[in-house]
Amino acid sequence: MKPKIYQGESLREISFPLGGIGAGCVGLDGYGRLIDWEIFNRPNKRSVNGYSHFAVKAERDGELLDARVLNMDAGPGYMGEGYLDAMGGRAHPERAWRSNYGFGPQRELLGGMPHFKGGSFEGRFPFARVRFEDDSFPGDVSLSAFNPFIPLDDKNSSLPAAFFTVTLGNTRAEPIEYTAALSLSNPQTGLHANEPFARDGAAGVCLADDTPAGDPLAGELVMAVDAGEKPDCQPYWFRGSWFDDLSLFWQDFTAPGPIRPRVYGADESWRGRRDTATLTVRARLMPGERRDFRFVVAWYYPNCVNYWRPVRDDESCARSWKNYYAGQFDSARAVAAYALKNWDGLEARTRRFADALYASDLPEAALEAVGADIAVLKSPTCLRLENGEFYAFEGCGMNGGSCEGSCTHVWNYAFALPFLFPKLERSMRELDYTYNQGDDGGMAFRLQLPLGRARSTFRPCVDGLMGGVIKFYREWKISGDDAWLKTWWPKVKKSLAYAWSPENPDRWDPDKTGVITGRQHHTLDMELFGPNAWLEGFYLAALRAAHEIAGYLGEEEDAALYGCLYEQGRAFTERELFNGEYFIQKIDLTDKSLLEPFSGTALTGGNTMDTYWNAEAGEIKYQIQNGCGIDQALACWM
Numbered sequence: 001m002k003p004k005i006y007q008g009e010s011l012r013e014i015s016f017p018l019g020g021i022g023a024g025c026v027g028l029d030g031y032g033r034l035i036d037w038e039i040f041n042r043p044n045k046r047s048v049n050g051y052s053h054f055a056v057k058a059e060r061d062g063e064l065l066d067a068r069v070l071n072m073d074a075g076p077g078y079m080g081e082g083y084l085d086a087m088g089g090r091a092h093p094e095r096a097w098r099s100n101y102g103f104g105p106q107r108e109l110l111g112g113m114p115h116f117k118g119g120s121f122e123g124r125f126p127f128a129r130v131r132f133e134d135d136s137f138p139g140d141v142s143l144s145a146f147n148p149f150i151p152l153d154d155k156n157s158s159l160p161a162a163f164f165t166v167t168l169g170n171t172r173a174e175p176i177e178y179t180a181a182l183s184l185s186n187p188q189t190g191l192h193a194n195e196p197f198a199r200d201g202a203a204g205v206c207l208a209d210d211t212p213a214g215d216p217l218a219g220e221l222v223m224a225v226d227a228g229e230k231p232d233c234q235p236y237w238f239r240g241s242w243f244d245d246l247s248l249f250w251q252d253f254t255a256p257g258p259i260r261p262r263v264y265g266a267d268e269s270w271r272g273r274r275d276t277a278t279l280t281v282r283a284r285l286m287p288g289e290r291r292d293f294r295f296v297v298a299w300y301y302p303n304c305v306n307y308w309r310p311v312r313d314d315e316s317c318a319r320s321w322k323n324y325y326a327g328q329f330d331s332a333r334a335v336a337a338y339a340l341k342n343w344d345g346l347e348a349r350t351r352r353f354a355d356a357l358y359a360s361d362l363p364e365a366a367l368e369a370v371g372a373d374i375a376v377l378k379s380p381t382c383l384r385l386e387n388g389e390f391y392a393f394e395g396c397g398m399n400g401g402s403c404e405g406s407c408t409h410v411w412n413y414a415f416a417l418p419f420l421f422p423k424l425e426r427s428m429r430e431l432d433y434t435y436n437q438g439d440d441g442g443m444a445f446r447l448q449l450p451l452g453r454a455r456s457t458f459r460p461c462v463d464g465l466m467g468g469v470i471k472f473y474r475e476w477k478i479s480g481d482d483a484w485l486k487t488w489w490p491k492v493k494k495s496l497a498y499a500w501s502p503e504n505p506d507r508w509d510p511d512k513t514g515v516i517t518g519r520q521h522h523t524l525d526m527e528l529f530g531p532n533a534w535l536e537g538f539y540l541a542a543l544r545a546a547h548e549i550a551g552y553l554g555e556e557e558d559a560a561l562y563g564c565l566y567e568q569g570r571a572f573t574e575r576e577l578f579n580g581e582y583f584i585q586k587i588d589l590t591d592k593s594l595l596e597p598f599s600g601t602a603l604t605g606g607n608t609m610d611t612y613w614n615a616e617a618g619e620i621k622y623q624i625q626n627g628c629g630i631d632q633a634l635a636c637w638m
């Protein structure tokens with residue numbers, strides 16, 4: 001499959017995530033801008049980080065030919081629009097949401113600066129490329145980006161960094177001196193320290209401040225290049241009081257030769273105000289010659305807290321935890337040095353995956369969808385905990401995760417992780433059976449953070465619990481790790497037995513018939529009553545998996561039980577739940593007595609009878625009955 005090329009209106013909706021699994025990311029938008037700064041261990045959509053951008057200039061014989069920001073004409077939004085800062089307004093909530101409406105595009109996105117008239121975006125996850133077009137610029141220009149994505153190598157696929165390449169080609173008949181520049185604003189709100197550094201073959205600028213080390217906002221942002229490129233830097237733009245910071249930067253950048261350095265000492269009066277730094281690399285290109293300029297943006301914000309449901313004072317669990325990369329590196333400078341030193345190998349291995357994926361004969365639309373879905377692993381939907389365990393939300397809101405807890409029935413639908421990074425998927429099973437299982441075998445379906453926090457008290461869900469058994473079987477088959485199987489099997493077996501446990505208030509299969517008939521919570525956030533092929537299918541698949549595992553381990557009595565229940569349930573499903581065209585739910589909607597055995601609250605907060613009985617229609621609400629359910633055969637596919 002050739003890379004899909006996006007142009008025109010399609011560019012408006014692109015934000016390509018550049019970051020490691022569970023490490024946060026920065027978005028590269030369709031116009032070449034850096035947006036969605038999600039590096040502080042949470043989502044931060046529609047955010048910008050000050051004046052952060054790439055730029056290029058061309059000189060000949062000490063004379064400026066042209067200089068441009070690596071942006072295109074950005075399309076509508078001409079009246080201005082709302083946006084967030086890099087910290088999502090957490091440092092200054094009173095100005096979290098800023099609106100430029102009526103003032104035009106925000107100047108942080110450099111819409112009024114010299115830029116390229118047009119171009120295109122090529123996306124083939126994990127790689128992106130923006131090609132810029134403008135006849136006024138003396139050369140070809142493109143910006144490529146990726147973050148390592150290497151199946152089975154979860155460490156190198158979890159780097160808190162974005163890898164950028166500015167490619168310049170001389171299209172003129174004479175030699176031209178080109179400069180590629182990266183500017184980053186310091187997102188911190190304390191007393192800034194923009195410090196040039198050199199470490200292990202890398203050279204760049206580290207942006208930090210005096211925020212206390214344990215604070216969730218403490219850390220550093222780095223931009224770096226290979227020290228062999230002999231870069232120049234301006235650690236600080238001019239500290240102006242109006243718009244002169246940007247105008248004087250452009251004056252400095254467009255002056256012939258290297259950019260002038262500027263350094264400020266510690267100044268309390270500047271605390272919390274914007275500071276921007278610029279890093280440049282120069283090269284003289286002969287006619288027809290091309291050159292790649294590599295830049296790494298790395299970040300290091302190691303302190304995580306539960307911002308969506310903060311720990312109360314009366315809870316005995318920890319208040320915070322470190323993210324995974326904090327145990328792998330000691331700073332963003334170390335990340336940048338590692339990235340630059342290992343760039344060639346990381347890119348080659350990532351490209352091998354991309355080439356294999358897109359060599360498939362699947363339709364192009366399907367491959368595009370697969371790549372887009374896999375990219376979720378690079379988004380703040382996903383976290384990695386201190387020991388590398390994988391944790392995830394159901395998705396991202398604008399500045400927070402959507403629905404916590406590696407929700408078991410939601411993540412039933414995710415198939416990239418177990419096959420590409422099986423170690424991470426196994427860690428989800430381990431966390432689930434360590435922290436979500438009750439004494440009765442029932443499983444909470446949302447893992448609470450920090451680890452060790454009291455488990456959720458909401459009732460288990462059929463698809464989540466049974467899906468856990470199925471996924472445990474899958475993880476064993478993928479890994480072939482018998483020691484892992486034997487370690488966790490007792491807990492898995494206990495969870496399956498919850499179906500017929502007298503302590504199960506939802507009475508799934510109290511008589512061991514192989515058929516679930518009780519109240520069944522599920523991923524659509526309601527309950528079904530009575531047998532249905534969708535959730536019964538999960539039960540049958542779990543029984544079949546348990547039958548095979550028990551037999552493999554020599555537990556013949558248990559294997560026989562699981563096999564018997566499976567055969568009974570399968571026969572019932574084929575006989576009673578298939579209408580000749582599709583599978584259904586068997587229920588008399590007018591039978592109010594089906595609700596009476598179940599006390600307690602429903603998900604909506606009311607009691608079961610009030611939630612599910614429709615007195616006006618005289619029937620039970622939110623059931624499938626003879627409808628054609630979208631997931632009726634899902635468990636067979638799993």
